[in-house]
Amino acid sequence: MAELIIEPWIVDETTHDFFVPEYIENLAHQVLKHYDLSVRNMQIITTKPDKGGAIWKLETKSGPKSLKLLHRRPTRSLFSLGAQEYLVDVQAARVPPIIKTKDGKNFVEAGGKLWFVAEWIEPLTPVTKDLEGAKQLCYALGEFHRLSKGYVPPQNAEIASRLYKWPKTYEKVLKKMDWLRNIAKVYSDMPASSHLLNGVEKFEQQAIQSINSLNQSSYYDLVQQGNAYWGLVHQDYGWSNGQMGKNGMWIIDLDGVAYDLPIRDLRKLISGTMADLMKWDTTWVREMIATYHEANPISPQLYEILMIDLSLPNEFYKNLKEAVYEPEVFLNEQTAQLIQTIIETDQSKWPVLNEIKDDWKGVKTK
Numbered sequence: 001m002a003e004l005i006i007e008p009w010i011v012d013e014t015t016h017d018f019f020v021p022e023y024i025e026n027l028a029h030q031v032l033k034h035y036d037l038s039v040r041n042m043q044i045i046t047t048k049p050d051k052g053g054a055i056w057k058l059e060t061k062s063g064p065k066s067l068k069l070l071h072r073r074p075t076r077s078l079f080s081l082g083a084q085e086y087l088v089d090v091q092a093a094r095v096p097p098i099i100k101t102k103d104g105k106n107f108v109e110a111g112g113k114l115w116f117v118a119e120w121i122e123p124l125t126p127v128t129k130d131l132e133g134a135k136q137l138c139y140a141l142g143e144f145h146r147l148s149k150g151y152v153p154p155q156n157a158e159i160a161s162r163l164y165k166w167p168k169t170y171e172k173v174l175k176k177m178d179w180l181r182n183i184a185k186v187y188s189d190m191p192a193s194s195h196l197l198n199g200v201e202k203f204e205q206q207a208i209q210s211i212n213s214l215n216q217s218s219y220y221d222l223v224q225q226g227n228a229y230w231g232l233v234h235q236d237y238g239w240s241n242g243q244m245g246k247n248g249m250w251i252i253d254l255d256g257v258a259y260d261l262p263i264r265d266l267r268k269l270i271s272g273t274m275a276d277l278m279k280w281d282t283t284w285v286r287e288m289i290a291t292y293h294e295a296n297p298i299s300p301q302l303y304e305i306l307m308i309d310l311s312l313p314n315e316f317y318k319n320l321k322e323a324v325y326e327p328e329v330f331l332n333e334q335t336a337q338l339i340q341t342i343i344e345t346d347q348s349k350w351p352v353l354n355e356i357k358d359d360w361k362g363v364k365t366k
Contacts, residue, residue, distance in 0.1 A: 006069070006111035008052045018044045020054050024111070028056060028067060031108045031115045034101045037065065052113070053255075057120060064120035065099060070113055070255055077114040078157035081106045083148065083232055083257045084118075091147040094140075094250045096121050121250050124243040131284055134273055135291040137242045140249035141234070141269065142295025145262035148231035161259035163223050163230060170211045173317045177204040180320060183327045190331035195339040196320065202343065203313035210312040217308060218301035227259035237265050238272060263306040266292050271314045278345055280352040286359065303360035310353060316342050 009021050032039060041059040045066075048054065053071030057064060070077040085106060087093035096118040098106050107116040127133035153159065162169075177200050184196040234241065235256040242251050270288055274280045289306070292298070298306070319338060323330045 004111050006052045006113050009049045011047075011049045018047050019049070020044055020047060024054065024069065027110050028054075028069070028115075031110050032058075032067065032117075034103075034108045035099065035117055036102050037062070037099070037117070042067070058117070064122060066096070066118050066120045067115065068118070068255070069111075069115050072255065073158070074109060074112070074114050075156065075158040076160060077107070077255070079153045079160045080255050080257050081114070081116060082154045082157055083151055084254050086151045087144075087147060087254075093144065093147045094245070094248055095144075095254060096250075096252060121245055121252070124245050124250060124252075126239050126243050127249075129239065129276075131287060133239070134269075134284065134288050136244070136249060137237075137239065137269060138266065138288045138292040139295045140242050140251060141237055141265055142262075142292040143249075144234065144251050145231055145265070146296040148257075150228055151232060152228060159227070159259070160257070161227050162233070162264070163227055163259050163261065166214060166219060166223075166261075167211070170207065170214055170312065173312060174204065174207040174211060176317060176321055176324075177207060179324055183323055184331075187327045187331055190328070191333045192331040192336040192339060195336045196323070196331065199316055199320070199339050199343060202346075203316045206311065206313045210308055213308045213311065214305075217304055219305055222261065222301060222305065230259060230261055232257045233260040233262060233265045235260075235265070237269060261302065261305060262296060263298065263302055264309065267306055267309040267314070270310065274349070275315050275342075275345060278341065280345070280348040282352045282355050285352055286356055289356075289359075298360065298363075300360045300363055303363070307353060307357050310349075313346070315345070 004023065004027070006024060006027070009019075009024075011019055028042070037058070038061040039058050040061070043057045045055045045057050048071050051071035052069075054069045056067040058067055070080075072080075081098065084095055085098055087095045088097045099117040099119065100106065101108060107114045109115075127136045180196055181200045181204075184193040184200065187193050234251065234254065235258060236253065237251070241253045242249055244250075266289070270285055273284065273288070277284070289298070289303075316339075319342065320335075323335075
């Protein structure tokens with residue numbers, strides 16, 4: 001009989017929140033037999049039905065644990081599990097420790113995916129959504145990046161690295177602009193189409209300038225230092241994945257970690273925070289960068305890359321790239337308003353970037 005392979009599943013009006021197919025529930029119980037745990041209760045906490053992932057909270061005699069079904073390729077998941085173990089066992093970082101199986105492994109392979117159990121850290125509370133909370137997130141992020149340096153993945157793991165992919169990523173943003181322009185023209189009668197065309201005309205030029213700036217920067221010299229030198233980025237860091245516990249800030253959900261220049265995470269956090277504020281604020285941006293710098297010093301060369309990455313039309317690209325899949329559904333009134341908000345927010349970005357671009361001139365780092 002062919003081995004059972006976990007596939008993405010459909011969630012619709014006939015299923016409840018956090019629905020998981022019965023065969024996956026059965027596999028979860030089989031996986032738990034590999035652990036020396038007395039499980040009293042098992043509750044589904046979140047799912048990724050479109051990718052085939054899930055998380056359960058376990059109540060056990062030895063306290064709460066999490067059971068995770070990782071949706072990525074097993075070799076990719078090996079990379080993130082090795083990173084989590086390195087951060088806990090070698091660097092004493094505040095990330096959840098992995099519970100070993102009865103035979104001393106980090107994971108169980110079932111259904112063509114990796115599963116693992118970790119400590120459920122509680123209580124955890126999100127930091128406040130103000131400048132102080134943002135600074136706490138930035139310090140914890142810098143600490144995470146610093147402690148992740150030197151990580152070498154297990155022998156059978158694939159190398160997850162975005163370190164050398166920046167030029168390709170920037171070019172992809174520019175290429176999508178042309179796609180979006182064509183879509184707006186083909187679906188010209190949709191409510192958001194004229195707004196999308198206006199956005200493309202504005203942000204395409206920004207993308208071109210960002211590409212030119214990256215090509216003239218220290219990027220190519222910096223990446224020569226290699227993966228282990230720079231360490232890991234989280235890739236999905238924010239108010240939900242960085243939370244306050246008894247002994248300080250904890251960082252959770254490390255499934256997507258990869259090698260990269262660390263300021264990619266910081267840029268995402270700044271861009272997302274400014275999008276939430278719906279305007280760019282010089283004080284917020286300066287203090288977020290300065291607080292990160294306290295935990296993981298930023299060289300003038302790395303600061304230059306941060307400024308370039310902030311100049312890329314990240315929010316426009318992130319929110320509008322999905323238009324290529326179902327334009328007749330996507331280009332509605334809500335999207336028209338979203339584009340207008342992104343354009344208005346972007347107008348406040350440039351005075352901030354101009355004001356802070358020289359902040360790191362003459363700064364010395366260890």
